[in-house]
Every structure is written in C-alpha cells, then in structure tokens.
Amino acid sequence: MRELFIGLMSGTSLDGVDAVLADFATTPPGVLGHVHHGFAGELRDALLALQQPGANELHRAAVVAQHLARAYAAAVGDLLRHAEVEPAEVLALGVHGQTVRHRPDAGYTIQLNAPATLAELTGIDVVADFRSRDLAAGGQGAPLVPAFHAVLFAAETPRAVINVGGIANLTGLPARGSRQPVIGFDCGPGNVLLDAWAREHLGEPFDRDGRWAAGGCVDEALLQTLLAEPFFSTAPPKSTGRELFDLPWLRTHLARYAPRPPQDVMATLTRLTAACIGSALAQHFPQAHEVIICGGGAYNATLRRMLAEEVAPRPLLSSAALGVAPEQVEALAFAWLARECLARRCGNLPDVTGAEGPRVLGCVYPR
Numbered sequence: 517m518r519e520l521f522i523g524l525m526s527g528t529s530l531d532g533v534d535a536v537l538a539d540f541a542t543t544p545p546g547v548l549g550h551v552h553h554g555f556a557g558e559l560r561d562a563l564l565a566l567q568q569p570g571a572n573e574l575h576r577a578a579v580v581a582q583h584l585a586r587a588y589a590a591a592v593g594d595l596l597r598h599a600e601v602e603p604a605e606v607l608a609l610g611v612h613g614q615t616v617r618h619r620p621d622a623g624y625t626i627q628l629n630a631p632a633t634l635a636e637l638t639g640i641d642v643v644a645d646f647r648s649r650d651l652a653a654g655g656q657g658a659p660l661v662p663a664f665h666a667v668l669f670a671a672e673t674p675r676a677v678i679n680v681g682g683i684a685n686l687t688g689l690p691a692r693g694s695r696q697p698v699i700g701f702d703c704g705p706g707n708v709l710l711d712a713w714a715r716e717h718l719g720e721p722f723d724r725d726g727r728w729a730a731g732g733c734v735d736e737a738l739l740q741t742l743l744a745e746p747f748f749s750t751a752p753p754k755s756t757g758r759e760l761f762d763l764p765w766l767r768t769h770l771a772r773y774a775p776r777p778p779q780d781v782m783a784t785l786t787r788l789t790a791a792c793i794g795s796a797l798a799q800h801f802p803q804a805h806e807v808i809i810c811g812g813g814a815y816n817a818t819l820r821r822m823l824a825e826e827v828a829p830r831p832l833l834s835s836a837a838l839g840v841a842p843e844q845v846e847a848l849a850f851a852w853l854a855r856e857c858l859a860r861r862c863g864n865l866p867d868v869t870g871a872e873g874p875r876v877l878g879c880v881y882p883r
C-alpha cells in the first residue's frame with residue numbers, strides 16, 4: 517500500500533519551485549518523481565520587489581500569491597503526469613510558500629502562498645503555513661529541515677548536513693541513539709550573493725558550475741571584512757534571509773575598498789559561503805565524521821572544492837550518494853512535514869528553533 521505525499525519548496529534563491537512526489541510507506545521514503553519549474557521573469561521580479569518595503573505592498577503581495585499558487589499547481593500537474601499518479605492517490609501536499617520577510621525579532625515571518633487556491637487547482641489536501649506555530653511558541657520558525665535531515669541521514673557516527681540554498685544552513689546529527697540533541701541553524705549566505713553578483717556582471721541567473729569563480733582570486737582582505745559580520749559569531753538559535761544578506765550589504769563593504777575585479781569578488785563570495793559554513797561546523801559540530809551537502813549549491817564545483825577544504829579531513833559527500841538528489845531534499849522535507857501535520861505529530865525541534873516546546877506545524881486546506 518503506497519503512502520503518497522507531495523512537497524513543494526521555493527526558497528530564498530527565487531529560482532523557482534521544486535516539487536517532489538514521495539512514497540512514505542518505505543523507510544527511507546522513495547522519491548517517485550521530481551520536477552523543477554523556474555519562475556517566469558515577471559513572477560520573480562514581483563517576488564524580489566516584495567522583499568523590500570514598498571508602495572501598495574498588501575495588494576501586490578495578495579496578487580502575487582495567486583500567481584504563485586498557479587505556478588505551484590502547474591508544477592504539481594507536471595509531477596503527477598510524469599509519475600502517472602492521480603491527485604486522489606496523494607494524501608496531502610506540503611507547500612512552504614515564498615518567504616518575503618523573515619523577522620522573528622519582530623514576531624513574524626511571511627511566506628506568500630495561496631493554499632486554498634492550490635487545493636482548488638490540484639484537488640489535493642494542502643498543508644501550508646509551517647513556520648508560524650513555532651514562532652508563536654517563541655521560536656525563530658526556522659530552520660525546519662533539521663528534523664527531516666535526522667530522519668533521512670542520521671547514522672552510527674555523527675554527521676553534518678549542509679543545505680546550500682539562497683541561505684546556507686547546517687544540521688548536526690549526533691550518532692543514532694545518542695542522547696545529544698540534533699542542532700541546526702542558518703550559517704549565513706549560501707547562493708544569494710553569488711547569484712546577485714552573477715546577474716549583475718554576467719547577466720546570468722547564477723555562476724554555472726562555479727566556472728567564473730574558478731578563474732578569480734580570493735581577496736583575503738575583503739573576505740576578512742565580510743567575515744566580520746556579527747551574524748557569523750552570534751550564537752544559535754539563529755536564522756537569516758535577504759533582509760541581511762543581499763547586494764546592499766555587499767556594496768557597503770565593497771565601498772571601503774578600491775574597485776576589485778568582479779571575477780575576484782565572485783571567487784571571494786564563493787569562499788565566504790564556504791568559510792561561514794566551515795567555521796559554523798568547527799564551532800558547533802566539530803564531532804562530525806562526514807559532511808553531506810544538499811541544495812542547489814551542491815552543483816557549484818568551485819564552492820564544493822572550497823567547502824571540501826573547509827571541512828577537511830572529513831569527507832564531503834553529495835546527498836545523492838545517500839540516495840536523494842541535492843535539489844530534492846528540502847521539497848521532500850515539506851512532504852514529510854505535511855505527513856507529520858496530518859498525524860498530529862510535532863515537526864519542529866525546539867533545540868534548533870528556540871521554541872518553548874515541540875509543536876504540530878501547519879494548517880490543512882482540504883481538497
């Protein structure tokens with residue numbers, strides 16, 4: 517008997533949506549299908565504009581959420597067609613939504629979404645709004661993936677999982693059966709600065725395979741300036757987003773130096789991502805025997821080379837080596853969170869988010 521769930525993730529990178537169909541009747545769950553739909557330029561621009569305060573933003577947010585739901589529904593339609601699965605066979609669909617503001621300091625985090633529209637368009641029970649309950653319980657509402665990393669990747673020896681999306685986050689998984697808690701927090705920028713720099717100087721959405729960065733020289737002085745950002749030395753629980761790490765942040769620091777060759781800046785930013793992950797690992801989970809990488813950053817060869825240096829002598833493995841492709845892990849986590857919600861099991865880890873206790877996460881919109 518299959519137990520099918522769908523997970524939809526569209527992260528800080530604003531690259532589009534990953535949709536995964538998985539069967540949870542087996543352990544680990546089997547991925548039956550995956551599609552990535554890139555966002556249309558207009559949708560991406562509208563979402564990017566909403567990351568900053570601006571005129572008429574309530575209206576713009578409400579309209580864009582409806583467009584987003586249509587983009588999500590199109591991805592689900594494709595996913596089901598390829599897998600030859602009917603909507604009625606799917607128990608629920610977990611959808612993260614699109615973060616436009618993450619302000620746990622002010623008591624809120626906003627993921628644009630239109631779950632009722634998505635239920636209407638897909639004919640599948642939709643579970644959404646995973647973060648607000650954790651915030652209500654005093655947590656950061658993020659990161660939520662560490663609990664699922666534990667389900668998927670915990671082993672006989674301690675492991676670290678690094679998810680390099682727009683923002684990079686680290687999960688520390690103690691040896692299975694240990695009394696130590698799972699830890700997890702955002703380390704800092706993942707791809708967000710790399711993508712912004714590639715757009716500005718290459719006119720490309722990202723530095724494909726890290727080829728441009730590979731030809732640049734890391735500027736040590738600039739790197740040290742960037743690494744002085746107080747977020748990096750703040751103790752967890754902590755989470756971040758484009759509010760902090762975006763082009764204006766970079767420009768403020770660059771302004772202190774004579775102009776640098778853009779390719780060297782790219783190399784330096786790539787090293788910055790690797791270094792903030794490396795130092796997070798050294799400070800908070802040095803016991804890891806190996807490091808697993810997932811998220812789109814796993815495809816940046818230069819970043820992987822630098823990360824391998826940062827985490828050495830531990831081996832750096834792609835999540836693909838453990839059975840789940842890097843771009844599928846987070847979407848799969850939201851399929852799992854939907855399943856936990858329906859079963860009324862708690863989905864957060866209070867040690868990770870800082871919440872007062874475990875809570876059932878999500879809200880159901882019946883088909």
Ligand SMILES: Nc1ncnc2c1ncn2[C@@H]1O[C@H](COP(=O)(O)OP(=O)(O)O)[C@@H](O)[C@H]1O
Pocket residue numbers: 526527528529530531532680681682683707710711721722723724725726810811812813815816817843846
């Ligand atoms: N072949 C590649 N080379 C370099 N970077 C890549 C490649 N494929 C994906 N990426 C990076 O991964 C990002 C998407 O990662 P993703 O895990 O989807 O992040 P998010 O969860 O923030 O959406 C892209 O914006 C890009 O920076």
Ligand SMILES: [Mg+2]
Pocket residue numbers: 525526527528529530531532533534
């Ligand atoms: Mg993405």
